Amino acid sequence: MKRKEFFLMKKQVYNPFLPIYECVPDGEPHVFGDRVYLYGSHDKEGGETFCMLDYTTYSAPVTDLSDWRCEGTIYRADQDPAYPTDRKFMYAPDVVQGNDGRFYLYYCMSGRAGFGGYNGPISVAVSDSPAGPFRYLGFVHYPDGSPMLNYICFDPGVINDDGTIRIYYGTWSDEALDKDFPNHEEAIQTVMQRYHKSRNEVLQTEGSVMGPCTVTVGDDMLTVTSEPRHIIPAYPIGTSFEEHPFFEASSIRKIGGKYYFIYSSWQNHELCYATSDLPDRDFVFGGTIVSNGDVGYHGRSEKDRLNMTGTTHGSIECINGQWYVFYHRLTHKSDYSRQACAEPITILPDGSIPQVEITSCGLNGKPLHGTGTYPAVIACNITNGHMPHGSNKIYTDSFPNATHCGEDRFIGEIQDGTMLGYKYFAFSGAKEIGVQYRGSCNGKFVVSDNMDGKNIVAEIPVAPADAWTESRAPLHISDGTHPLYLFYRGDGEAAVKELYLA
Incomplete structure (x- = not known):
């Protein structure tokens, strides 16, 4: 029996919920019509670096989360004009439906193990179907056509907020913790080289070139219509984010009029969330949703992690009336072969999301x-x-x-x-x-x-x-x-x- 046929005949679903040979990390789940689509990066099973394969998408009926089907390759790295320069691999993407009804794929190119990345724009591809295939459209740019490179273009998450297209992006490193950073030449050089920024950008950018940011684009899905800005201070000391600073993996949801910003913290193994009544400011730390080592669950410490931990990236989605968190786990003793997992979550009346335990049954809805x-x-x-x-x-x-x-x-x-x-x-x-x-x-x-x-x-x-x-x-x-x-x-x-x- 072929692997795909066996998978589609299953009557229940477990974690990882895609075929056990498949590695789709950085999951962004979206319900379009009567199906839920999982967009993500694409690792090679037993790979040597992050995101070695072209984007693929899986989808399932919202009424049967055991019936995932592969939609095939939806977009290839060689469709981006930057390929095959030092930006050869496509990192975590997101997809949004535009005001014209079409579907837009936002992503950033990067280099092997992250090196050679951080210096390109946010690229965009378009399709008439959420299942693809997508074709290259362009990159996020200012009205004069120059690329939008403010802060660090990395891990874009996108939302159609009642007709306004909002992009969230960015990354962070521990240099942001140094209040005396402007006087530390070695740290300045490190940031300049890692993020391909000039000295003036590094020292003069308000609040730091690092941290989570947002920007809006027009109906063409490319042209910037607002100045990019931080949504959370890049320097977290003294804020609600001090214990769980932003690292990467920006994702955004709007629930009951409140904005939920989901992100991977500096701890790296956990997905956290922050909330605000506004889309571009005043976010307050909410808590941890899930850790791929169950760290923090019922007080579990990092030294007592229940798995090898490492990068995580994902988001939340309401599917047929139930909210879920999608995340990934590590395999092959590396960060390079990550597999999609999911768990049901509860959003309490006060808007908070208690941390959930990682399980084998995940989307099954029952043991x-x-x-x-x-x-x-x-x-x-x-x-x-x-x-x-x-x-x-x-x-x-x-x-x-x-x-x-x-x-x-x-x-x-x-x-x-x-x-x-x-x-x-x-x-x-x-x-x-x-x-x-x-x-x-x-x-x-x-x-x-x-x-x-x-x-x-x-x-x-x-x-x-x-x-x-x-x-x-x-x-x-x-x-x-x-x-x-x-x-x-x-x-x-x-x-x-x-x-x-x-």
């Missing part, structure tokens, strides 16, 4: 069936107790991770003390659990329905195996909704490809 065969890589927690934070590289250290070899997708480098967490399953009469595994392992997977591992519901023995091998054990779990945590206890190293429940 996963307590019987069946699941890819092991849908584990929402993969940890050995001291997982790293991604930093724009591929790690060579050994630690458990979702990865692939050929057509096999699995969790590899499982050693003594590794925990794999799956949340949640609805059990009814389940009697057996098993794994498909291989490796030099010699021990067992101790299964618990509690993260502390004290309530043991099964023990699955494993022995050295060169080929994929199945091992099953009796499962003693009560009916109802439960998580499952598999703790490896033993020698050697294991890889796990599938999880069985019966």
Whole structure:
């Protein structure tokens, strides 16, 4: 059976919710008509840098979020005139419907691992359909045709605000924390080189060249109609953003007359939000929506992260009456193979959004069936107790991770003390659990329905195996909704490809 056919026949959906070989990070979900479309960057599975592939889009009926289909390649990097200069890769995009009914794709080009980027304009492509294909239209510019390069053009998010097209963009680095920055020549040179700005721009731009900004464009979707301005101070000390400063990943939503600015904080693993009654000022920090390591959830500290953490980018969308947050997780021990995930969220009557837990069931709307065969890589927690934070590289250290070899997708480098967490399953009469595994392992997977591992519901023995091998054990779990945590206890190293429940 072909991979795509298998995916479309599924009756439930789990995280990651696209095919397990697909890497679409930086997700911007939008409902157009009766379908929700996910726009994002496109990583290569096992890639060597960010965003190596052309843009692709997936969509699903708003009434069935298990039925995602690939719309194919919607836009190619070589359609941009900057290709293939030092700006060769297309970073996080967004799509908005213009006042003419057409659909506009906003994006920025960048270089390998981010180098060579930050010096171009915001590019625009257009299509008659939200599913593409898109064609290059131009770049955001001033009325005289000169490119709009104020501040740092990066990660554009766009909204059609009752006919006004607003673009949000920008990035930030820790030089913005230095109040004495104008007197630190090394820091000045660093900012000039990184962001391709002149000394005058770096020192004379009001409030800093860094930070989140907004600008409006006219009905042609290209021509600037307002001067760009910061929406949040670039210097966060003493503001509500001090503990969660803006880093990148600008996204904007308007809910009940209030503007929600969603962004990736300097912590890098969390999506935060800020709110304002105005679109271009007075934003106040709201909180964290989701962390790809569950950091902050119920007070969890960074050292106790439940996954390798790293870049995140995404947004929120109301689909068929339910709000969701879309984010991404890391695989292959790097920031370069990121996969789309989502969770339902709640917007409280006061407008606040409590942080949500990352799960395996995500868009499913309910727990996963307590019987069946699941890819092991849908584990929402993969940890050995001291997982790293991604930093724009591929790690060579050994630690458990979702990865692939050929057509096999699995969790590899499982050693003594590794925990794999799956949340949640609805059990009814389940009697057996098993794994498909291989490796030099010699021990067992101790299964618990509690993260502390004290309530043991099964023990699955494993022995050295060169080929994929199945091992099953009796499962003693009560009916109802439960998580499952598999703790490896033993020698050697294991890889796990599938999880069985019966």
